[in-house]
Amino acid sequence: MSSAAPKVTDPKASIAEERKAPSFPIRELTYWVDGDKKITELKERIMLELERDPLWKVSDHPNLTLAETRERAMSKVRRLADLATSRPLQETMLRMSIISVVDPGFWTRFGVHFGLFFGALQGQATPAQLGYWMDKGALSMQGITGCFGMTELGHGSNVAGLETTATLDEKTDEFVVHSPTLTATKWWIGGAAHTATHCAVYAQLIVKGKRYGTKTFVVQLRDTRTFQLMPGVNIGDLGKKMGRDQIDNGWIRFTHVRIPRSHMLMKHTKVTRSGEVIEPALAQLAYGALIQGRVSMVSDSANVAKRALTIAVRYASVRRQFSDGTPGAAETKLLDYPIHQHRLLPLMAQAFAMIFTAREVSANYERLMGVLGELGGDAKGAAVNEAIKDLKETHATSAGLKAFCTWMCLNIIDQCRQSLGGHGYSAYTGLSQAYSDFAVHCTWEGDNTILTLQCGRYLVATALEARKGQPLPGNLSYLKAALSKDGSASTHSCKGNAVEQVSSLDTLKAAWISVAANAIVNAVRDFEAGLAKGMSKDSAYEYSSASRLHAARMHTYTYLLHRFAAQVEQSPASLRPILTLLAQLFGAHSAIQHSGEFLQSGFYTGAQVETLKAFVNHACSEVRKDAVPLTDAFGYTDYVVNSPLGRYDGDVYEKYFELVTSLNPAKPVPYFDSLIKPLLERTNEVETGPELEIDQE
């Protein structure tokens, strides 16, 4: 017992003291993270415009019904369509990237038309077809709203296995689009339930009884003036989802729906009036759109992680729990607990790794596309081969990055949410919805597990080719030493056990190269063991899938660390110390998570792993000093953070209370008379039945 009441400490003062002595210039870091001062300023303009636009109120989202959520989303489409067609592309892209954090469900509602439907036209229509659909309003939504009909009830990742058919009727010069089975029902089609007039439908092309694989067809779903469904088109609503209820996913069944032959998108495969099918030479650069989509999901992961960390770190600088026992002392900030630093600050390092990797891989991709563009589509020779080799590597690496970064971000959101304690369970503190909204990133645009296996397959195939003398692409040159030693991948080992030796960025880079090479060599070993057992190539790949997935993970983490380190080297001197520390923390913490690999590869000894653990403890306590300034450098306004617990000014309790009470005003309990009063006032009279004469002995 103690006679002193516990000391209450002002949360605003608690967060203010965190900003007294940042080790780096905060604004400079914002510019560096955004890429340029002008970008930062444009983002700030966009954030302010959104905040002031009543359409973009987001704080009440948790209290909307499904119907209200969808209508609210639709009310914003027009505003954004007008901006997207009147403002410069860079601004539109930035606006969308901010909306993907503030309002991810709406981002999808809008993106289905602009990204998927219009993207399909851009990528697969001939110039004449594109012009036709543009004239009809397919870009500006003046006449057409589109959706994207790929996935079916029974088929997702295996696009080649889709069941919907598009059969040429040569007599009428039409395609007949048809869903032959229940599992052929188009499913998850965003915008189908409420929004779209047209759909880019993926279907099996059938001409003269022969199947030519999956192609894309534009099918009108609804009359644009009455919104009545077109003949043969049945559509239903998929209703509630885990998240992103702003987008009206639906199912579509086609029953012998006729469309003109010219509604097949014919940039690649063409079908003539006489029913001749002209198939294209292999399109070597078809990777392009896929890579872009995946890289943008790395950026998204980084952007969403930044918001989650802003909330968790700022709250931890304000929330106090347990005192050190000194009578009358203030309780300790969560952020001052080593274990809380361990929970959050390695995640902060992961966010930076994703930020810088997204930027560099994006720049790299544009450089490669530039090289190929300059060389011309039909050019041959060493330079083209080199560029195509690098493009393939980028394609495989981007598959691994998409998978591991979206998983990383999903984990960051949930760890941040859990770090809020009970308040993380409120719908008004932001992270439960963020989790539900983000989770689909691990499934769409390529299921993560399948993507990791694709990446792993590329790594195995490349290692095998290199063993036969093929040159390695730049980002895989680290395999060279491992392969030359035939089986043993360990190219280096760490010298010395001083903390500087074990944890320097150069050592960590070498360490990750060593384990990645080792993991790839092990996957090759398992693949070849499969072959040796008489398996087919495909079966041998399946047989080696666990080690293949593992190789993809090790390669991706290595890639993240190396990209992060490259950006650190280019960064302004004023930022280099904190960024170096974060890069080390990323590399060291990830290494400890996989310490078995580092011990097996022989890069680190057990004693060195212990030193690395001590370094992580130290790095967490150092980053902790800058933790709140780092969230400030992310540059999100309170509107974008959209959580009372993540406010810039730290006034969490007052504003949380205000938000909860304003959204849930006092009302009489609606079912007191019908349910509660009868419960409280009931008497349970037990029915015993009459006493039977026969029992009266």
Next chain:
Amino acid sequence: MSSAAPKVTDPKASIAEERKAPSFPIRELTYWVDGDKKITELKERIMLELERDPLWKVSDHPNLTLAETRERAMSKVRRLADLATSRPLQETMLRMSIISVVDPGFWTRFGVHFGLFFGALQGQATPAQLGYWMDKGALSMQGITGCFGMTELGHGSNVAGLETTATLDEKTDEFVVHSPTLTATKWWIGGAAHTATHCAVYAQLIVKGKRYGTKTFVVQLRDTRTFQLMPGVNIGDLGKKMGRDQIDNGWIRFTHVRIPRSHMLMKHTKVTRSGEVIEPALAQLAYGALIQGRVSMVSDSANVAKRALTIAVRYASVRRQFSDGTPGAAETKLLDYPIHQHRLLPLMAQAFAMIFTAREVSANYERLMGVLGELGGDAKGAAVNEAIKDLKETHATSAGLKAFCTWMCLNIIDQCRQSLGGHGYSAYTGLSQAYSDFAVHCTWEGDNTILTLQCGRYLVATALEARKGQPLPGNLSYLKAALSKDGSASTHSCKGNAVEQVSSLDTLKAAWISVAANAIVNAVRDFEAGLAKGMSKDSAYEYSSASRLHAARMHTYTYLLHRFAAQVEQSPASLRPILTLLAQLFGAHSAIQHSGEFLQSGFYTGAQVETLKAFVNHACSEVRKDAVPLTDAFGYTDYVVNSPLGRYDGDVYEKYFELVTSLNPAKPVPYFDSLIKPLLERTNEVETGPELEIDQE
């Protein structure tokens, strides 16, 4: 291109073939898992009763609004209250455990009264007080509905730091209950917003200006006839949450609310009429209720994991994706992919580990309480000391089990959900809501991180005491060898690299003991390093928190494996092969997840770890053969599974389609005229302004 349409394979036939040759008698396993044939039959009776009761319809839950969700939940309270007071306790406990899977939000709504409010009376009231409240209807809800007022806006885990005060007014013989600050507002109080008439309030006892710490007071919140709030009581609604919206969490502020002195629960601390405070001798057995609560959360974790696995495994036996390339061949079942086996089947092993551990630790706890009861509360001597030592160990171990098992289950739910691909994102397939509902288990009844640290602290303290010669409790006897060697914990290493040597249950048990001992010794080392730097004991514990948490994890996994193995040994011969395999898979898979520890402890070499990985591949392919029969043995009816993808008969597509369409019937788009038509028909006339004379040069 191919001219054959892909072969469609009937899902019902696909799952039927999984049941043709189980390696074990399914029904026997159900009895063994449930503990007894009679329990299985009673559970089946309860499941049928729930399924047939229209109140317990759950398939439409995703489509209910918050208001509907809460009203539906309240409509069920009376039914369950009547059953709980008229049926045997064992049946009520079983009914609640089934409801915790079928309808977890309602389970909480009901549990707040029976578990928390009435539990507080049972545990903290004097016999006279308990009788008084029973007479008022505190058990049967005939007159009183209760809630539990512990957590505050600013205080959760640190109960001693709660700010609400209860000050004795000796003149009137009353306590004055008061919330002095905003952060003192009671927060998260389940049942407060809509349901409760009374609250068990945790508040600082203040008598004659002196604070005596946190005690419990019964405060009436509402008039039981009108439901009007009592004077000085303000209550608000916390609104939407991540999950469990069936329970109406609220906030409560007290403004000088007066209650009779006798409303303080005085089983332990007593306050007399004259204001004398009589404090109890230390209650050595206060652990009891905590241990029970934690063990029940291990059972819950197992039960919820069983449902998630039933859905994921059955769907994987039906869903087909990609063919092996043979023209016209059926696509491959997900369950036949080694990577899919790797995703799901180690989780199946984890579920069994939790099932058996919950059972054994529960039995062990009851045995210990029995011993202590027989010896009498005031008994002394070696037997009592021994039992209390074991009880302390059980308390610490149960803290670790609660934390790691709830985390394990949360991960199982999300991995199972992701394994459903896109369909996992539907609200109608069951696992997104299961995740949202379950997540709070990681926070309430002790935040997981804090519990792991408590467990770790106990492990460090016990090791230090043992070094001074104190005997070790039974479950920690494995520390003996490690401690005697002073620093080096490795008591064994694995002999040989044959798969039987590396992966036998005995080897795995020894392996886990070795790493757990090693981890505890490392935590002791870090703790002592802190002391050597001049830190206080508390600070040294904080300093060593990362290795302390790690020690708790290793100890808990060791405990899970050993309990699992003990149950395997006692199991019927017909079940022993499959259970042994599952126990090996649990131990081996967990070991690979932490392979660094096994290499560092010297138990396994790198080559042995590779052998262990090969064993896990093999074990997954073996368990795969029994995967669907194992879900059958869990014994959940389709009603409890509550997901079209987890149906017993495998008819997933038809029933999923039926459910989605029946819950989302076709309706005209409600905002076509107001929003979509104006969008499609708009023309953007750009306002250029008049031509200025000054510009006409």
